[in-house]
Amino acid sequence: MLFRQLEYLVALARExxxxxxxxSCYVSQPALSEAVRKLEEELDVPLVRRGRSYEGLTPEGERIVVWAQRILADRDALKDEIGALRTGLSGRIRIGTVPNASGAVSLLTAPLCAAHPLVTVEVLADLRSEEILRRLRDFEIDAGLLYLDGQLPEGFSALPLYEERYVLLTGVADRTAQGATATWAEASRLPLCLLGGAMQGRRVLDEVFEEAGVRPSPRVETDSVGALFSHVRTGRWASVVPHTWLQVFGVPHGMRAVPLVGPERTVPVGLVVHAREPGSVMARALTAVARETDVAAALERVPGDP
Known part of the structure; x- marks a missing residue:
């Protein structure tokens, strides 16, 4: 009964x-309300600010939710651990990625599923780094792929996977595409389609453009890497994309991918998991696969490189 009460409280905090x-809990509203009320009685502390409608959690409720998330995560981890000992690892692993890294996640999920045939995977792409860390902290996902260019908050551990580098994606008829490389300054003068300014991947690009002494003025902005490719395909636009996505799409007919230099810039990308021990058995399995997989080598060759 306690686990159910905690689940309802966490759901209330989330929704x-x-x-x-x-x-979200597949129960009636009166049943959920009564369970939360009984939890308040058992703990002898108010958890919810009540009025005509939900007005939020009390300070005590906010703290209890943190404990509830930990308790429920430990319960699920224990169940997974026992199941793995009996029949092998099974269940669903939830992985969050920043948009630029979602093209590389299959390099980990493929060997994971090969090693553990009963495991299924849920990939949440197009998340910001801050959102990935929040979901990890709240035990909503098991692992995340994100940039490691800053200090991680306490409570997380990271395993570097590869260095993200960038190419200019443009039409083969574009004069800039004829050379072995292109400069960031040259790219800034093209009609660009880039990721949106609020996204971390775009902020990285803006920093490099600034280092090159230029400021791009993209005509199109999007939160989808796939949309970048589709716009370049029209022949009207160029884009700057991570080399990892060329492993997914290749270099489509009529386009050319040219390495960007002046300056050359790479950004580390890694696998981040909760640092608590023993932690999620799913996260441990994915980390083990990541240690055995040379992701950087798999991404080293960029299709379309001269």
């Missing part, structure tokens, strides 16, 4: 609405 929380 911030009694009806939506009840729906």
């Amino acid at each position: 911030r609405h009694f009806a939506r929380a009840a729906q």
Whole structure:
């Protein structure tokens, strides 16, 4: 009963609405409300600020939610551990990635599923680094692929995987595409389609453009790497994309991928998991696969390089 009460409280904190929380837990709203009320009685502390509608958690409720997330995560990890000992690893692993890294995640999920045939994978792409860390902290995902160019907050551990580098993607008829390389200054003068300015991948590009002494003015912005390729395919646009995505799409007919120099810039990308021990058995399995997989070598050759 306690686990169920904690699940309902976590759902209420997440949904911030009694009806939506009840729906996410597949129970009636009165059942959820009564379970939360009984939890308040057992703990002898108010957890929810009540008015005409949900008004948020009390300070005590906010702290209890953190403990509830940990307790539920440990319960699930224990179940997975026992299941792995009995029949091998099974269940679903949840992986969050920043948009630029989602093209490389299959290099880990493929060997993971080969080693553990009963495991299924859920990939949440197009997340910001901050959102990945929040979901890891709240035990909503098991692992994340994100940039390691800053200091990770306490409570997380990281395994470097590869260095992201960048290419200019443009039409074969473009004069800039004729050379073995292109400069960031040359790229800035083209009609560009780039990731949106709020995304970390775009902020990295802006820093490199600034280092080159130029400021691009993209005509099109998007939160999808796939949309970048589709716009370049029209012949009207050029883009700057991570080399990892060439492993997914290749270099489509009519396009050319030219390495960018002046300056050459790489950004480390790694696998981040919760540092708590023993932690998620899924996260441990993925980390073991990542240690045995040379992701950098798999991404070293960029299709379309001269």
